[in-house]
Amino acid sequence: MPGSCREVAVTGLGVVSPAGIGARATWEGLLTGRSTATRDPGLAGLPVDISCQVPDFDTARLVGRKAAWRLDRFVAMALLAARHAVADAGLAPADWDAARVGVVMGTGTASMERYVGEFAKLAAGRPLDISPLAVTRSVPNMAAAEIALDLTATGPNFAVSTACASGSSALGVARDLLRAGTCDIVLAGGAESARHPIPAACFHRMGALSPRVADPAGACRPFDAGRDGFVLSEGAAVLVLERPAHARARGARPRAQLAGYGATCDAYHYAAPDPEGRGAAAALTAALADAGLTPGDIDHVNAHGTGTRLNDLAEARALHAVFPAPPAVTSLKGALGHAIGAAGAIEAAITVMSLQESTIPPTANHEDPDLDIDLDIVAKAPRSTPLSAAASTSFGFGGQNAALVFRSV
Numbered sequence: 001m002p003g004s005c006r007e008v009a010v011t012g013l014g015v016v017s018p019a020g021i022g023a024r025a026t027w028e029g030l031l032t033g034r035s036t037a038t039r040d041p042g043l044a045g046l047p048v049d050i051s052c053q054v055p056d057f058d059t060a061r062l063v064g065r066k067a068a069w070r071l072d073r074f075v076a077m078a079l080l081a082a083r084h085a086v087a088d089a090g091l092a093p094a095d096w097d098a099a100r101v102g103v104v105m106g107t108g109t110a111s112m113e114r115y116v117g118e119f120a121k122l123a124a125g126r127p128l129d130i131s132p133l134a135v136t137r138s139v140p141n142m143a144a145a146e147i148a149l150d151l152t153a154t155g156p157n158f159a160v161s162t163a164c165a166s167g168s169s170a171l172g173v174a175r176d177l178l179r180a181g182t183c184d185i186v187l188a189g190g191a192e193s194a195r196h197p198i199p200a201a202c203f204h205r206m207g208a209l210s211p212r213v214a215d216p217a218g219a220c221r222p223f224d225a226g227r228d229g230f231v232l233s234e235g236a237a238v239l240v241l242e243r244p245a246h247a248r249a250r251g252a253r254p255r256a257q258l259a260g261y262g263a264t265c266d267a268y269h270y271a272a273p274d275p276e277g278r279g280a281a282a283a284l285t286a287a288l289a290d291a292g293l294t295p296g297d298i299d300h301v302n303a304h305g306t307g308t309r310l311n312d313l314a315e316a317r318a319l320h321a322v323f324p325a326p327p328a329v330t331s332l333k334g335a336l337g338h339a340i341g342a343a344g345a346i347e348a349a350i351t352v353m354s355l356q357e358s359t360i361p362p363t364a365n366h367e368d369p370d371l372d373i374d375l376d377i378v379a380k381a382p383r384s385t386p387l388s389a390a391a392s393t394s395f396g397f398g399g400q401n402a403a404l405v406f407r408s409v
Contacts, residue, residue, distance in 0.1 A: 008030050008175050009247045009254035009404070012089025012240030012400060013349045014081035014189075018233055018336050021062070026346070027353050030361040031382045035218040036253050037231045042197035043200050048209045051195045052337030053225035057396060069131055071146065072111040074342075076141035077236035079150055085187060086151060089240040091152045092251055102183040103178040103396040104174040105144040105199035105238075106166030106190035108341030108396070112198050114138055117404065137143025137341035143191045147238070155183050161312055164304070164338070165398025166190050166402055167237065167261075167345030170255040171382035172243050172261035176241075177273035184246040189345035191236035194338075200232055220338075222305035222363050223377050225370040230306045233337025237345035256352045257407045259389070266399030273311055273395060277318030282316070284322050293389060294324045298405070300360055300390040302351040306338055306394025311395065319391075328385065330378045332363030344394035348404055351392040355408040360383050 013336075015022060018036035019029025036052045040177035043049040054228060059076040060068040071079070082103075086093065118134045121127070134294070136142060139157035148157050154347025156177060160170040161406055174188030188309060194200075203209045210219035221227040239258075264286065266279035273280070304315055319326045332347055354360055359382050366379035392404045 001293065006179065007243045007244050008178050008258040010239055010256045010258055010352050011242050011247050011252045011254050012085040013345060013352060014088060014238040014253065015216055015308055015349050016054055017235040017346055018054055018075045018181055018346045020279040021054065023353065027350065031333060033362040033364050033381060035217040035231060035364045037219050037337055039216060040195060041306040042195055043197060043250045046200055047201060048204045048211060048213055050219060050231055052212055053195060054234055059241040062199060070137060072113045072137045072292065073193040074111050074191045074356060075143050075146050077193065078105055079146050081189065081236040081238040082147040082151060082187050085238040085240045091240065098152050099137040100155055100184040101153040102157065102168045102174065102177050102186040103144045103147050103153050104158045104186060104188040105147065105148060106160040106170035106341050106345065107140050107143060107192055108161060108163050108166050108361055109192065109194055109199055111138040111193065113193065120357055138317040145164045147187060153187065162402065163224065163398055164265045164340050165344055165394040165396040165400040165402040166341035167343060168348060168394035168402035169263060171258065171345065171348055171404055172189065172263060172402060175258055175261055177303065178241055179360040180245050183262030183393055184243050186241045187238050188241055189236065189238035190342040192340045193234035194232045194340045195234050203232065210307065219320065219367055220307040220334050222334045223308045223370060223373050223375060224366050225258055225368040227307045227312060229308055231337040233339040235339045235342045235346055237342060237349045239349060254409050256355050257409055258292065259407045260287040260405035262286025262403045266401065268399050269356060271397050272316040275314055277314040277321065279399055279401045280315060280318035280393065284317065284318065284393060284403040287403040287405045288381060293405060297389050298391050299327050299387045300354060301329045302347045302390065302392040303329050303331045304393050304395050305333055307333055313372060315393065316375055319375060328358050328378050328383060331363045332361065334366065344402060348392045351390050351406055355387050355390055355406055358387050383408045
């Protein structure tokens, strides 16, 4: 078995987001600085009926008719993102050592797409009408399982669920598998479709959603003084991570290096963040130490930035605690909404592209800086600047914190 390694190469990206299908389409959409939020017919009748939706996502057309009948939306998006990532990496599953290929996917709520209809059958006294696929369509591990089934990856296969940090946590677990020498390749990321009446109603009742239903495109305002909540979203991202020696042996050129990962728990509250951001700061500090970098080495932070009053302020305090002079910050949620368990993976993929393109996408809807936050928020337009290292942060219910550090190659 190959020995352990410290560096992990990012050799492929696959992204499905409300800005477009494909990493390049998502990137170009983000550079416009415009939000993708619209009224959502699936949420009609709710107090907040807006979301960010992946455009023209037809499972039968994009994934295949044979698979479409059994896949819930979040799984189908994961599968498409994985196919894109593998193709981008120049890999051919028919040629790889399947036992050395792992899959780790994060999800927060998994899927509620089918359950409401199935629960209605049970409530109506019709248990024999419940679909035998109700569970296998919806349980959290099916995104990873279906990717393995589709691409023939017989190595370790995990689902990671750390709420809105799930996608980032999955990348950290994948990194550990490669460092331990357990795998040569790991397909890792997150998938979620949270555009459903149950989470929409629940998040509204918690006061987490922006109520700007008359102005969907202006609703989510990360780090802005007028921020009042996030917009529900959906999507998936998969990154191909490899041992550098394996990538070199097949002549692959990495997009970037995943250099560091840190994870902590606030142990403060079941939903609210530690207001001082102590756990978030500890996760970022751990990721920097893991990467062998100092705060001054980081040129950019792709922030969690949900657009809620408490989370953005806590994250800003965490960044000020770690960085004597915080680097340029952006949040993708103003444009893409909050894809819950997929958010961290999508943001990690865009962080990699920022390093490659020496460009930071703007934070949509950031118009009135909050003096209590006092960060260098990239807004209005993309910022072209040399980037050698960048961090991506994710936080979730239960006090979950995850931070990733990427380096350019």
